[in-house]
Amino acid sequence: MAVLVSVKGDKAEDWMxxxxxxxxxxxxxxxxxxxxxxxxxxxxxxxxxxxxASLFKRIANVKAIFSLGAGVDHILNAGTxxxxxxxxxxxxxxxxxxMGEYVAMQCLMHLRQHSLMxxxxxxxxxxxxxxxxxxxxxxxxxGLGVMGAHSAGVLKAIGFQVAGWxxxxxxxxxxxxxxGMENLDAFLAGTDILVCLxxxxxxxxxxxxxxxxxxxxxxxxxxxxxxxxxxxxxxxIDAEILEALTDGTLKAASLDVFETEPLPAPSPFWSLPNxxxxxxxxxxxxxxxxxxxxxNQIKSHRAGLPLLNVVDRQRGY
Amino acid sequence: MAVLVSVKGDKAEDWMxxxxxxxxxxxxxxxxxxxxxxxxxxxxxxxxxxxxASLFKRIANVKAIFSLGAGVDHILNAGTxxxxxxxxxxxxxxxxxxMGEYVAMQCLMHLRQHSLMxxxxxxxxxxxxxxxxxxxxxxxxxGLGVMGAHSAGVLKAIGFQVAGWxxxxxxxxxxxxxxGMENLDAFLAGTDILVCLxxxxxxxxxxxxxxxxxxxxxxxxxxxxxxxxxxxxxxxIDAEILEALTDGTLKAASLDVFETEPLPAPSPFWSLPNxxxxxxxxxxxxxxxxxxxxxNQIKSHRAGLPLLNVVDRQRGY
Numbered sequence: 001m002a003v004l005v006s007v008k009g010d011k012a013e014d015w016m017x018x019x020x021x022x023x024x025x026x027x028x029x030x031x032x033x034x035x036x037x038x039x040x041x042x043x044x045x046x047x048x049x050x051x052x053a054s055l056f057k058r059i060a061n062v063k064a065i066f067s068l069g070a071g072v073d074h075i076l077n078a079g080t081x082x083x084x085x086x087x088x089x090x091x092x093x094x095x096x097x098x099m100g101e102y103v104a105m106q107c108l109m110h111l112r113q114h115s116l117m118x119x120x121x122x123x124x125x126x127x128x129x130x131x132x133x134x135x136x137x138x139x140x141x142x143g144l145g146v147m148g149a150h151s152a153g154v155l156k157a158i159g160f161q162v163a164g165w166x167x168x169x170x171x172x173x174x175x176x177x178x179x180g181m182e183n184l185d186a187f188l189a190g191t192d193i194l195v196c197l198x199x200x201x202x203x204x205x206x207x208x209x210x211x212x213x214x215x216x217x218x219x220x221x222x223x224x225x226x227x228x229x230x231x232x233x234x235x236x237i238d239a240e241i242l243e244a245l246t247d248g249t250l251k252a253a254s255l256d257v258f259e260t261e262p263l264p265a266p267s268p269f270w271s272l273p274n275x276x277x278x279x280x281x282x283x284x285x286x287x288x289x290x291x292x293x294x295x296n297q298i299k300s301h302r303a304g305l306p307l308l309n310v311v312d313r314q315r316g317y
Numbered sequence: 318m319a320v321l322v323s324v325k326g327d328k329a330e331d332w333m334x335x336x337x338x339x340x341x342x343x344x345x346x347x348x349x350x351x352x353x354x355x356x357x358x359x360x361x362x363x364x365x366x367x368x369x370a371s372l373f374k375r376i377a378n379v380k381a382i383f384s385l386g387a388g389v390d391h392i393l394n395a396g397t398x399x400x401x402x403x404x405x406x407x408x409x410x411x412x413x414x415x416m417g418e419y420v421a422m423q424c425l426m427h428l429r430q431h432s433l434m435x436x437x438x439x440x441x442x443x444x445x446x447x448x449x450x451x452x453x454x455x456x457x458x459x460g461l462g463v464m465g466a467h468s469a470g471v472l473k474a475i476g477f478q479v480a481g482w483x484x485x486x487x488x489x490x491x492x493x494x495x496x497g498m499e500n501l502d503a504f505l506a507g508t509d510i511l512v513c514l515x516x517x518x519x520x521x522x523x524x525x526x527x528x529x530x531x532x533x534x535x536x537x538x539x540x541x542x543x544x545x546x547x548x549x550x551x552x553x554i555d556a557e558i559l560e561a562l563t564d565g566t567l568k569a570a571s572l573d574v575f576e577t578e579p580l581p582a583p584s585p586f587w588s589l590p591n592x593x594x595x596x597x598x599x600x601x602x603x604x605x606x607x608x609x610x611x612x613n614q615i616k617s618h619r620a621g622l623p624l625l626n627v628v629d630r631q632r633g634y
Contacts, residue, residue: 094450097476101451104475105429108422117595124587126579126596133411133603134418157474158421159414262443270441278434279443286450 003298004043004059006030007068008050015068018288019047022295030055045298047291053079064088064307066294070095070147070283072311073200073232087311088297094289096150099230102282103151103195104158106228106254107139109276110193111160115252132221134159140191143198143231144170144177145317147283151195163190167203167315185215192220193228200232201316208236213244224251230282233257238269245272256282320615321360321376323347324385325367332385335605336364339612347372362615364608370396381405381624383611387412387464387600389628390517390549404628405614411606413467416547419599420468420512421475423545423571424456426593427510428477432569449538451476457508460515460548461487461494462634464600468512480504484520484632502532509537510545517549518633525553530561541568547599550574555586562589573599 005027007015012029019027028043046059049068056079059065064086067075072087081087109115111134120127139155141148144166152162152175162175165187169179178187188194194216198204208229216225227250229236238259244250252274261280263269269277301307311317322344324332329346336344345360363376366385373396376382381403384392389404398404426432428451437444456472458465461483469479469492479492482504486496495504505511511533515521525546533542544567546553555576561567569591578597580586586594618624628634 097452098448098450101425101429101475104421105425105431108418108425109431112418112422114422114426117593120596121587121594124582124584128596128598128601131415131598131601133415135414154474157471158418265441267441270438276434277438279437279445281445281448284445284448 001026001302002043003027004030004046004062005068006046006048006051006055008074015287015291018291021288022291023298030058044302045294047294048075050074051078055079056081056085060085063301064297064310066090066297068290068294069285071199071232072317073234076311076313076316077200083313086307087313088294088307089309089311089317090285090290090293091146091309092285092289092293095283095285096147098285099147099197099283100150100154102230102256102278103141103197103228104154106230106276107137107155107160107193107195108134108158110222110226110228110252110254111137115273135161136221137161137192138163138190138217138220139193139195140165140187141175141195141197142166142187143196144172145197148197151197160193163187188212188215188217190217191225192217192222193226196227196229196231196235198231198235199317200234203316204232204235206235206237208241210237210240210244210249213240213249216250222251224248226250226252226254228254230254230256233259233261233280242268242272245274250274252276254278256280318343318619319360320344321347321363321379322385323363323365323368323372325391332604332608335608338605339608340615347375361619362611364611365392367391368395372396373398373402377402380618381614381627383407383614385607385611386602388516388549389634390551393628393630393633394517400630403624404630405611405624406626406628406634407602407607407610408463408626409602409606409610412600412602413464415602416464416514416600417467417471419547419573419595420458420514420545421471423547423593424454424472424477424510424512425451425475427539427543427569427571428454432590452478453538454478454509455480455507455534455537456510456512457482457504458492458512458514459483459504460513461489462514465512465514468514477510480507505529505532505534507534508542509534509539510543513544513546513548513552515548515552516634517551520633521549521552523552523554525558527554527557527561527566530557530566533567539568541565543567543569543571545571547571547573550576550578550597559585559589562591567591569593571595573597 003026046062047066060082066088067090138161141164144164149172155162164175165178254276256278320343363379364383383405455478458481461481466489469489472479481492482495571593573595
């Protein structure tokens with residue numbers, strides 16, 4: 001038995017120690033995306049990040065494909081993944097906790113006017129400013145999976161008012177839930193800080209656009225709505241967010257994701273004074289944790305146990 | 318009956334609407350610090366911020382003095398406050414919550430390498446960085462009153478390891494407590510991020526100095542110890558913190574307080590790249606909440622109920 005690995009972007013040698021530690025002698029890197037899989041006839045699982053379409057033909061007989069990061073859009077959109085082939089999402093405490101860190105920090109930096117404080121520091125100005133409290137601010141989280149639910153709990157602990165929107169109804173203690181597209185407008189109308197943790201699916205593609213942003217609350221204590229996107233860049237239209245940040249539709253934003261990543265060097269986003277940019281690192285996850293997660297599932301599946309967190313191909317996540 | 322008010326720094330007219338709302342027709346501003354109190358013979362309480370020593374002689378017959386902000390050092394150090402006169406601390410949910418916001422945000426900004434992310438953004442660089450998780454970082458809180466205990470809870474919710482030090486033993490769920498000066502070194506040796514929320518007392522004066530800072534953990538995942546002081550500037554020696562931030566004793570700091578406030582314009586602190594400065598605003602509190610708190614205590618005390626949060630003059634807080 002063997003596990004095929006395909007890693008885009010990251011250097012395979014950086015991952016290899018983790019594979020070797022989790023599945024000694026078993027993992028084979030499909031490097032340069034043209035390796036000959038037929039030389040590995042007993043490959044029974046694949047672990048991939050950003051696979052090329054041609055990979056799927058070569059691994060049609062594996063028992064499951066594991067994503068080596070959050071999200072599976074990089075797999076589902078790469079080509080035709082055979083319908084019978086289970087695709088497994090990464091769900092990890094580590095990833096979940098890091099997303100909570102990012103969401104809490106960005107909400108707090110907007111609440112506590114960090115840009116203004118930073119500007120005052122650079123100018124040597126000691127000046128207190130009127131400062132709303134977290135409990136006056138309504139944070140709305142789109143996407144209430146494990147990461148969304150955890151982030152909601154952290155924000156509640158800090159003191160924010162928290163609401164959430166998801167495709168289907170959920171229950172999270174102390175969080176007002178809006179479910180389905182028919183309740184999206186009501187959700188947005190009561191949101192001062194929008195936190196997008198949505199996966200990229202046909203339903204969420206380009207969802208965050210000018211019309212959408214104009215539906216956010218404008219009567220809040222922060223002086224205008226704020227967007228935080230740590231989901232997927234394909235859920236937004238970059239050009240329309242840029243316009244919104246320039247014309248006042250948005251007061252500010254925190255963007256960890258973009259339609260095109262890496263964000264190109266000439267992008268005007270870099271120099272926006274009201275936008276905190278991070279390099280798709282909100283839920284930067286420990287490689288060893290991701291690999292251990294997939295390896296543990298492979299071992300238990302080989303032992304006859306069911307796979308966990310298998311993607312619903314209809315929903316797309 | 319009447320309530321005398323003395324407010325330093327802030328313009329009295331900014332406070333007046335809150336006094337009028339809480340105690341209509343009762344409050345009299347002792348403006349310019351030389352008003353003739355004898356003209357107000359029925360003054361039974363005082364609400365003060367930064368009083369002059371001469372005030373105490375004039376209000377020796379009041380039933381209590383209320384601090385119009387966090388801390389009472391501005392009262393106890395202003396002159397001889399008659400021993401029989403109760404001094405009441407402000408304890409408010411609002412103040413407590415805001416301190417939790419500040420502490421969480423500063424810990425997160427250091428954890429998530431905000432200075433580096435900001436520098437990358439300014440340079441148009443899209444580059445993920447190795448990123449420790451909160452559960453790898455040990456935050457130590459000095460001062461476990463209401464604000465310290467709340468901050469500990471918020472940090473726990475985010476995922477940090479949290480320990481605490483206080484003068485006397487406390488219990489906070491999930492927080493390792495160190496009590497008394499005899500356990501201070503052990504506390505510091507296990508602390509990556511030190512959060513100081515101590516009051517200014519003879520015991521805490523200049524506590525945070527070179528010798529103290531060198532006792533902090535140097536084996537943590539953040540690459541060096543970090544100091545956050547949102548207590549009182551008099552608890553630290555500014556010059557020695559500056560040196561520690563320059564020579565590597567400290568990796569970074571967040572300072573909301575200084576020995577001299579406002580921080581003078583020529584201070585080298587302003588331009589330190591590894592120090593976030595805020596203008597004594599960590600627990601910026603709503604004036605209306607502070608005034609309502611004092612007014613409610615005055616009303617209940619007049620009705621025969623005991624005062625809450627009276628300062629222990631021996632401890633100094």
